[in-house]
Amino acid sequence: MFLEVKNIVKSFHNEAVVRDLNFSLDAHKTLSILGKSGCGKTTMLKIVAGLENADAGTISLGGKNIDNVKPGKRNVVYLYQEDLLFPHLNIFENIAFGLRIKKFPEKEIVEKVNAMVESLELNGQETKMPHQLSGGQRQRVSFGRAIITSPSLLLLDEPFGSLDAGTRQRMQEFFKSLTAKYQITSLFVTHDLKEAILMGDEIAFMQSGRLKVYKDKTDFINDPVTGVQNEIGFWENLIPGKVERETLRK
Template sequence: MLGVQMVQLENVMKQFDDTYVVDDLNLDIKSGEFLTLLGPSGCGKTTTLRMIAGFEKPTSGKILLNGKQVDELEPYKREVNTVFQSYSLFPHMTVFDNVAFGLKMKKVPKEEIQERVTKALKLVQLEEYGNRKPKQLSGGQQQRIAIARAIVNNPKVLLLDEPLGALDLKLRKQMQLELKHLQQTLNITFIYVTHDQEEALTMSDRIVVMNKGKIEQIGLPYEIYERPQTRFVADFIGQTNILEGTVTAINGEQATMKFADQVVEIPNTTDVTLNEEVYISVRPEKIKLSETPFEGSINLKGTFKEKIYVGSVTKIVVTMANGQDITVNESHDKIDELTNTNDVYVSWSPKNSVVLKK
């Protein structure tokens, strides 16, 4: 039942030598939730997953699974299973025997093994491949077998450490949707580790953005993308333009920021103060390019620098007077007409400005 706390991390620290790779982490993960730990290499996300799995012990703090403290328990005594990027299938065994291996080690009755393995293979849509060897399967099929081997044990929590990283782009996107559907079918807690922002946004109920061993922000995919709370999150999730300026006036729910030699009206959603230095984050798809300013919009004048065709849109780069580049995602219509002139305006609605304190 979604809402019950399935995994709890309380003041968890992990130290290697003189460095804390996980620093005072507090996190509650609900039963039946698909939660993603997202961040760059070295941010502590995989170490956090390994501590939940039992492969690493925290330097301090507590890890609870379904209300029971487990940080001192061996991995096999925890009701979790882990799927890694490397499939680690036994090449000499059939698909069926690979999936059944853990159950056989636990001396589960043969009839029950047959039933549970068949069900697991059906869930990953490979019920007809039981007699094949791993080398006879594609990379995506092998990854499904690794997932079947994990879920056949009926874990309360499934841990996934960048399981799709070895797949090509098209197959990875297909597997993202399949994994999400599988999680919804099983209704068990998935904790997923990735550095791929699009993957996290596609699959997750909630996303935990990590940086240097700490949590930068926790939220729904929409919140993480549309309303980042720190410059790191704004810059790491997707592409954005970040302007740096000083607050020169405050008028209730609006404020004025001076950016280079231009004045920008911003929503005072973060209680900025006079003369405070702040950032504005605005996504390229929120910006329009024009030869003249738009009424009621934030308008900055710049010089056309270059255009880059990327398929669904054309990226236009405009250079401001202070030398900063602003990227705009525009449809292909009228791009040539707009970029034949040097001076152009980049415009966006004030509501699409995300104000970030320094």
């Protein structure tokens, strides 16, 4: 397996936030993780990114243990819920940031960034500043900035949480095509049931710091704790005919 997370435990002030975390993921796949706010999703991602230290457990990436590797050397990019573009850099420079840091030649930077701008469908926006773009455009720049550095693993912490429903749907489709094109391995955290099912090649559910990875989506849908059955029941109850029939029966 490309990513292997074993027995990770993390507590803050004696309160266990992540309990015995175990999962693995193949290269070029997306594991979507569903969970309510405060269930430990963000802490889990930050531990994998190296931004938080685990109390116990090991993480290996591409067959190498990365427990003691600094965040900047892991080649793992963590994306926050907000786009968090660098406000002092224009769109071109935001996307080029990771390449400039790694001291790529100027010609290569220009070629790669232009190609990425094309993929992100942001032609003509390169010289604009982040505040001049819409929420969806900024989020695309954020993806492009991460993907251009060819990360081994991309960690997405509810990346579409701040977008409206329409933009969110377009961004989901866009992200799917982008990860396929650039063969990205990613962990996609969300609290949206539909999004979790749509985005992941594999799917997991996190509750009170414990993560359960499902064999397949059917298994996930049939498990009552995931809330899928409740959701199906809710929509069935909203069908007017059925509601009226039930009312008459009463």
